[in-house]
Amino acid sequence: MDDPVLLTGAGGRVGQAILRHVGAAFDWRLLDREPLPDAKRPDGVADEDVFVADITDDEAVRDALDGCRAVVHLAGDPRPEAPWDSVLQNNIDGTQTMFEAAVETGVEKFVFASSNHAVGAYETDARTPAMYRPEDEFRLDGTELPRPSNLYGVSKATGEVLGRYYHDHHDISVVNVRIGNLTEGHPPIDYERGQAMWLSYRDCAHLFERCILADYDYEIVYGISDNDRKYYSIERAKAVLGYDPVDNSAEWRADERIDDA
């Protein structure tokens, strides 16, 4: 069996999407600040592989990472409106703690859950709502400088910069996934922007699976389904990671609320 993969924030929405669809694909270790009920663990994960810890606790984080080949780091304050003190501690300091522990324990790959909020301010009055529509050709592709929507987005952009530093100086592969709008079952209804950055649960799980399996140096990719409406390019994710999404928000109408689970 391959070495395990640590998933932080395992009880959150992205973590649960991953575990639901590719829970059987890896030997997981699961970390969350809250105890993880059985219903949120895939079959076969032993109690000793489930960690209750704060990601700013460097000892606890080292224990959880020791012997892992990769980490998918989702933990943090996920609220776009989170106050500065919380994102400073949970998202910025917490991510630095994770990187430091990952290089100390020899983890080879660090998959960082970044966010569309790192670049939300590209959605200027002059560009919207046109940029949300299928015929519009505006694209962000990961080479642009951050333009955060909020202080949460600042914290995610900082996580990307931390990854750049640790990759350049400590020989760890890093991929940053700027996650779009993850919703279960169907895309947001009557919300063009949400449809443009929609990420289905199964495409999310597949994308993170590819982040664990593919070879790369340092990457910033967008995590959305293959929507007709899009202003995030998924070309880099396809080319480098082998991302092959199956969903498209254009295939759903308001009367088709089918769960993909």
Added chain:
Amino acid sequence: MDDPVLLTGAGGRVGQAILRHVGAAFDWRLLDREPLPDAKRPDGVADEDVFVADITDDEAVRDALDGCRAVVHLAGDPRPEAPWDSVLQNNIDGTQTMFEAAVETGVEKFVFASSNHAVGAYETDARTPAMYRPEDEFRLDGTELPRPSNLYGVSKATGEVLGRYYHDHHDISVVNVRIGNLTEGHPPIDYERGQAMWLSYRDCAHLFERCILADYDYEIVYGISDNDRKYYSIERAKAVLGYDPVDNSAEWRADERIDDA
């Protein structure tokens, strides 16, 4: 008289270079964590305009900023080898405190002392030492993503992202100056890299003067003299700020150690 300009970190090297050469050009307020001796203040600065405060103290910072038209924010841990906890507190949290107070008090311009260390890892083994030489055409121009040399550089890149957020959402003009190698009198001797990113004291003062006077939205510029050796473009600083440097490290030889003061 125009409204005052707050200079944080006034007692440091960059602050002193500015005050020495353009100390008479503005109505200054000076802030430093340490009491500022008379020798470090330009003539005419009243005691009530000199503040001893930590930049993470939001009340003290608001008092110092209240009524200012601009702030030149230099304060922070300046050590490239500074540990994470220090740059997290002094450089990242401190800069956020400054931005928050600046928008609350209606300051119009925020001049942020960023650093060459935000992009130091572009100096790869494959590029150096060729990139330090006059005939080499490699240039960084401020549109590239950060590649920090160290955690200090991560903190400076984060300050730039904070500025992007505050500019986009709070209508404050922001310029980030990625300061090169500031040395007094003459460029570093027998150190190609230092000569390539040399910034003389008088060019430094002139550049920050332009940052206080010019009109701009959000800018990232490089702060170096007009050196023959260069891998940082100064075109943006010239075009947007009206930067017009007079020094060039190529004009100095090891036997010409003349002070520019």
